[in-house]
Amino acid sequence: MTDPRYSVCGSGYRLDARQQELLELAESLGPRFAERAGRYDREASFPYENYAELRDAGLLGLCVPEKFGGRGADFRTYSLVSATLGKFCGATALTFNMHACSTLWPGTLADDLDMTPAQRAEHDEHRIVHFSRVVREGAIYAQPFSEGSAAAAGKAPFGTTATRVDGGWRINGKKIFASLSGAAHYYGVLCTEAKPELSMRDTLYVAVPGAAAGLSVAGDWDPLGMRGTVSRTLLFRDVFVPDEAQMMPRGVYFQAASRWPHMFTTLSPTYLGIAIAAYEFTVRYLRGEVAGTPPVKRRMYPTKQIAVAEMWVKLEQTRALFLRMLDDARVDPPKDARLRAYASQYTIMENSNDICRLAIRTCGGQSMLKSLPLERLYRDSRCGALMLPWTAELCLDRIGREALYEPGEQDD
Numbered sequence: 001m002t003d004p005r006y007s008v009c010g011s012g013y014r015l016d017a018r019q020q021e022l023l024e025l026a027e028s029l030g031p032r033f034a035e036r037a038g039r040y041d042r043e044a045s046f047p048y049e050n051y052a053e054l055r056d057a058g059l060l061g062l063c064v065p066e067k068f069g070g071r072g073a074d075f076r077t078y079s080l081v082s083a084t085l086g087k088f089c090g091a092t093a094l095t096f097n098m099h100a101c102s103t104l105w106p107g108t109l110a111d112d113l114d115m116t117p118a119q120r121a122e123h124d125e126h127r128i129v130h131f132s133r134v135v136r137e138g139a140i141y142a143q144p145f146s147e148g149s150a151a152a153a154g155k156a157p158f159g160t161t162a163t164r165v166d167g168g169w170r171i172n173g174k175k176i177f178a179s180l181s182g183a184a185h186y187y188g189v190l191c192t193e194a195k196p197e198l199s200m201r202d203t204l205y206v207a208v209p210g211a212a213a214g215l216s217v218a219g220d221w222d223p224l225g226m227r228g229t230v231s232r233t234l235l236f237r238d239v240f241v242p243d244e245a246q247m248m249p250r251g252v253y254f255q256a257a258s259r260w261p262h263m264f265t266t267l268s269p270t271y272l273g274i275a276i277a278a279y280e281f282t283v284r285y286l287r288g289e290v291a292g293t294p295p296v297k298r299r300m301y302p303t304k305q306i307a308v309a310e311m312w313v314k315l316e317q318t319r320a321l322f323l324r325m326l327d328d329a330r331v332d333p334p335k336d337a338r339l340r341a342y343a344s345q346y347t348i349m350e351n352s353n354d355i356c357r358l359a360i361r362t363c364g365g366q367s368m369l370k371s372l373p374l375e376r377l378y379r380d381s382r383c384g385a386l387m388l389p390w391t392a393e394l395c396l397d398r399i400g401r402e403a404l405y406e407p408g409e410q411d412d
């Protein structure tokens with residue numbers, strides 16, 4: 001059994017039987033994921049073996065509702081599983097986020113949104129197609145949204161366009177930082193319906209097959225951290241997709257982004273997992289329990305004890321806010337819950353990196369050798385605060401603005 005200090009929710013947190021089972025399943029995959037993590041990082045290669053294990057364990061369908069053959073995980077359950085995977089391999093957890101949210105958002109989350117009966121029927125028809133690919137064929141979905149413009153931050157329409165044609169859409173544009181590039185079977189792309197004036201309200205969410213004519217992967221991938229995500233550039237040149245490629249009906253993604261803000265917190269559990277891993281490593285290292293390291297005999301120094309205490313305080317603050325945020329998540333959350341969601345995202349992303357920094361400083365020089373996981377955790381943790389739409393900076397920006405202005409309010 002996992003020591004509750006190193007679990008994502010600690011002892012005494014109420015989990016239902018399904019959550020318990022899924023967390024144990026994720027923990028059971030963990031040691032093998034951790035063993036492979038160094039290689040994926042060194043090679044900047046995609047964690048194919050881990051995905052084969054996720055598929056065999058039935059976890060690719062984690063967030064597919066049960067009525068469509070999946071494991072029916074809701075937002076909270078997903079976030080707990082994701083954080084658990086993050087303890088073992090950040091790149092696997094982060095890419096799994098893109099895949100799982102491709103089913104969570106059109107799944108339970110979309111059920112909370114307003115749709116006309118016709119839209120609801122259309123959505124059901126389309127999501128059966130997507131969910132069966134995942135559950136029956138083991139398909140992997142990605143979420144390439146970023147374009148290097150203001151769009152991924154939610155401040156402008158996406159420049160990638162979808163033009164209405166007979167029986168479907170023709171997609172043109174470019175996406176950067178497309179995690180799972182070359183590995184995904186489908187790319188869930190956000191684009192804007194091509195009209196004389198592009199509008200964020202016309203955001204369209206469509207799944208483009210990896211093998212579609214006109215789609216290509218470009219550029220190299222040699223980043224600081226999260227190297228196993230293989231987040232290269234995607235180019236779309238007159239790519240045709242049929243109507244059933246729509247992952248949400250027209251206009252509904254815009255509604256989701258406005259009314260279900262916690263959907264944008266789903267990257268953060270990965271980084272909570274990384275923070276837990278760095279803390280656990282530090283305790284085990286100072287106790288002389290990390291295989292392959294010399295007995296360090298340093299734990300008797302008050303400075304080490306204070307540093308470990310400081311890390312624990314940060315970790316507990318982070319975990320507590322994360323768990324509180326999970327309680328808040330719902331459609332149309334009240335203002336304090338929305339502000340807390342930004343605060344949770346900010347805290348997890350910043351503290352994860354800070355806990356990793358403290359871990360290296362506390363364990364010392366030998367702990368940052370490439371043969372040990374700490375330096376990879378440190379580099380991976382650096383990426384969290386940069387991820388749109390809720391970068392650490394943009395969370396502060398939103399908190400400040402939304403605290404001081406009510407919707408529609410302006411200065412004279």
Ligand SMILES: Cc1cc2nc3c(=O)[nH]c(=O)nc-3n(C[C@H](O)[C@H](O)[C@H](O)COP(=O)(O)OP(=O)(O)OC[C@H]3O[C@@H](n4cnc5c(N)ncnc54)[C@H](O)[C@@H]3O)c2cc1C
Nearest residue numbers: 143144145146148153177178179226231386387388391393
């Ligand atoms: C490992 C990794 C994997 C990724 N995977 C994916 C993926 O699968 N799909 C995907 O869509 N994206 C992905 N991204 C991209 C990520 O979400 C960001 O889009 C990307 O990091 C933005 O980089 P940029 O330099 O273009 O940001 P910019 O847009 O140039 O922003 C730079 C910084 O400026 C700030 N900023 C931006 N806009 C504003 C504003 N309006 N007001 C105030 N401040 C602002 C933000 O804090 C931001 O960090 C990934 C990124 C990383 C690092």
